Amino acid sequence: MSGRILLVSGTGTDVGKTVVTAAVAALAVAAGERAAVLKPAQTGVAEGEPGDLARVRALVPEVTTRELARYPAPLAPDTAARLAGAPPVTPGEVARAALRLAREHDLVLVEGAGGLLVRFAGSGTLADVAAELGAAVLVVATAGLGTLNHTALTTEALAVRELGCAGVVVGSWPRCPDLAARCNLADLPAVTRVPLLGAVPEGAGSLAPERFTGVARHTLAPELGGEWHSPEP
Template sequence: MAVLVVTGTGTEVGKTVTTAVLARAALAAGRSVAVLKPAQTGVSGDERGDVDEVVRLAGGVTAVELARFPDPLAPATAARRAGLAPVGARETADAAAKLATDHDLVLVEGAGGLLVRFDAAGSTLADAARLLGAPVLLVASAGLGTLNTTALTAEALRARGVDLLGVVVGSWPGAPDLAARCNLADLPAVADAPLLGAVPEGAGAYEPVAFRAAAAGWVAPPLDGTWDATRFTAEQAPVRGSL
């Protein structure tokens, strides 16, 4: 796997921290890593963006941002409002392919969900993944409502002939409720793809040294980690009549 596309079921589900986890786990396994953010929205000038956060947490990666737009909106809308050229699926795929020539792993982090529009033509992260022939990792929220958005995203990928590698819970709560606990079994079922990790809530606030030491324990072996989905799900399973 030279390129892995990281998307989410929506905004604020933990995509950037999960991308940092993936980067760190790969680095720890001895792989060279690049992180590509096609369109960073909601920042301008010298403000820190998502790739900067990945570098802070994971360290040692090549970080590339193709464009940034100041409004915290979908890339196509943010580019239009800024009067700037958008970054489409083709530009994203070309940049990722170039990075893949001299890196073992390229992580492409989208903005928002899978079908957020890059440009006026309606190209999306799913189109970039299809052009690359790259699998997609879906970052999902833990609690109520996540099954529907996960199933919809998985269905959209299948309709486009794009492989869904698996699902990672982007922010596993310290005190999970009944829905979150049950979702550990239900997420892979509705996605028809394996559960490949659970990142602890607040992991992005860890000191980098602690984050780097723990990251591989939050994702499964296909992502260069040691996390065990069967064991984690069994440990978190609700006892009948509890909660």
């Protein structure tokens, strides 16, 4: 029997996608599940340097991690692969790797590169991986001004392709949220028509594993294994 597969996409780059991925994995591990994180393509990091999966392992030491390809240029995977003279990772390769991990794990998280339609190979994107697997996508968004548009575009792209959206998580909730951020907690579900499933605080990625799991529990919704509830509109 295969485990669950959940894809994680940002609305763009630097939105807290890796920390949210680690938080979902941490709660699965705390619940006694075997969790794995698959990074199809790591860009902007040279061989031997710590990438996104090193950060995941630091936060969740018990998790299994796998990286399929690494390209040094900080660009979209398809472009970075071309500049490196290396083969790109295709959506089919990503899907097959996820299915292999699912045979031995209860939960497999596939962390994309930037946004949903960033290209892995040719025109192939994380959306194509989701279609091949029949898996839902968890969208990680920013907290502040502009996030309603970016997040709605991402969830609409999923809907147009008839792909499932597990919900939205704010990837880096500020210590001192401004008016826009506070309003966005109520507005995101209304604009995207998918549930808001958490708001992980900024700085969570620097915590020790035990503390990080506690923060994940209090800032992710029950659908992701936590205790957080979206504020009433």
